Amino acid sequence: MFRSSQERQKERVLKRHAVLQAAVRMFNERGFHATSLDDVAASLGVTKPVIYHYLGNKDQVLFECVRLGLTQIREAAVAARAAEGTGLDRLKAFLRRYAEVNMDDFGRCVIRTGDETLSPESRREFRALKGEIDRDMREVIAEGVADGSIYAKDVRLTAFTLAGALNWPARWFDPEGPESRSEVAAAMVEILCEGLRRRDGAGNSV
Amino acid sequence: MFRSSQERQKERVLKRHAVLQAAVRMFNERGFHATSLDDVAASLGVTKPVIYHYLGNKDQVLFECVRLGLTQIREAAVAARAAEGTGLDRLKAFLRRYAEVNMDDFGRCVIRTGDETLSPESRREFRALKGEIDRDMREVIAEGVADGSIYAKDVRLTAFTLAGALNWPARWFDPEGPESRSEVAAAMVEILCEGLRRRDGAGNSV
Structure with a gap:
């Protein structure tokens, strides 16, 4: 009859995630400005105060969506850095996952959200999270340069170039x-890492 | 005392461009939704009806901004296709100019404008113009594959990958x-075309 505190907690997490999932899809399809929390609530068969209860106002809902996307990418960076292989191997693993997340709901929302859409506080945290991911990517590239598996004249610009291609x-x-998603991600990472020069029969540049 | 029709026409073009220049900078800095035509008019010391006279409503002003950016890129494509050299040479020339435009006011506005921001008619034309540029890029890549200067397993995905990196x-x-702009553009195009494999003393992949 009465639910345990653990059950209530679990239900809360599930409901919160259902709200985020409905919101992120509308933001991605219609754009943030054209989406109202009333629409999001209606799509779930609840009222706006329910969304306020679980997440807060529209800026807070958007921020939670982009935070989720960025967290998925950060996890990929941490996993790739802990993996075996050369710097280039680790970079490729990270980039493939980076691209996959960007093709999924929360990652798409990160890319489609301009800084200026967020409130000043959310914007600060959004930028800080993106800065961490950028640092991770530069460090993996620098590790590859150090172990001789990667050629990069300018690590910062290389990271920006790779990230940009995989954001799009x-x-x-x-x-x-x-x-x-994973087929497209793998093919794009191959193009980026191998370049466009013609190859010999063994797949090496000539 | 009385200006000739030619002088009036020239003045009209200059004033129209001044409005577009003021508008595109505000759209890029604040975002389209946070910019009002009153702000744009005030920054030029004119009133909103002046903007309506030269360009029309806010959607029309935005569409003219993105049209200008896309026209600059289209011109680069036409110039690159008419140039000498291998397909890879022509592709590099096109990509450098593509990147340069994207770092300039009107190009930035193209990138920052999501389809959903435009009215349905403008959106149709926006997509058609972007589609032409995409076709140009694929054709230059295909020419390079045909003359043996470019390796590309999937021309479409290669074009998307290059364009994405240079949009960012x-x-x-x-x-x-x-x-x-031109230094960043040249360095990015080099990274994309040459890839990340380590090189020998002559700059060739090993």
Whole structure:
């Protein structure tokens, strides 16, 4: 009859996530400004105060969506840095996951959210989180340069170039299309790491 | 005393461009939704009806801004396709100019404008113009594959990868920073075309 505190806690987490999932899809489809929390609430069959209860106002809901996306990427960075192999191997693993997250709901929301959309406090934290990921990427590249597996004249610009290329699928990837997220991610990472020079029969540049 | 029709026409073009220049900077700095045509008019010391006279409503002003940016990129594509050299040479020339435009006011506005921000008619034309540029890029890549200067397993995905990487500086490039647009563009194009494999003394991949 009465639910345990643990059950209530679990239900709270599930409901909160359902709200975020409904919100992020609307933000991605319609744009943040064209989405109201009333629409989000209606799509879940609840009222706006329920959303306030679980998450807060519209800026807070957006911030939670982008925080979730950035957390997924940060986890990928930590995993890649702890992995075996050369710097280039670790970078490729990180980049593939980075691209996959950017094609998923919360990652897409990170990419589609301009700094100026967030409130000043949320913006500060958004930038700080993105800065950590940028630092991770530069460190993996620098490790590859140090172990001789990566050539990079300018580590910072290399990181920006890779990240930019892998951010963009957030705008064009179609989950209903013929290729999966991980197929597109792997193919893009191959293009970026190997470049465009023609290869010999063994796949080496000539 | 009386200006000739030619002088009036020239003045009209100059005033129209001044409005677009003021508008694009505000859109880029504050975001489209946070910018009102009253702010744009005030920054030029005119009233909103002056802007309506030269350009129309806010959606029309935004569309003219993105049209200008896309036109600059289209011109670069046409110039690169008519140039001498291998497909890879022509692709590099196009990509450098593509990146430069994206770091400039109107190009930045193209990148920062999500489809959903525009009215349905403007959106259709915006997508059509972007589609032409995408086609140009694929054709230059395909020419390079045909003449043996470019290796690309998937021309479409290669074009998307290159374009994405070179769109992104619209978000981070700082015109007050130590590097010029053309320096950043050239360095990024080099990273993308050459890849990340370590090189021998002659700069070739090993």
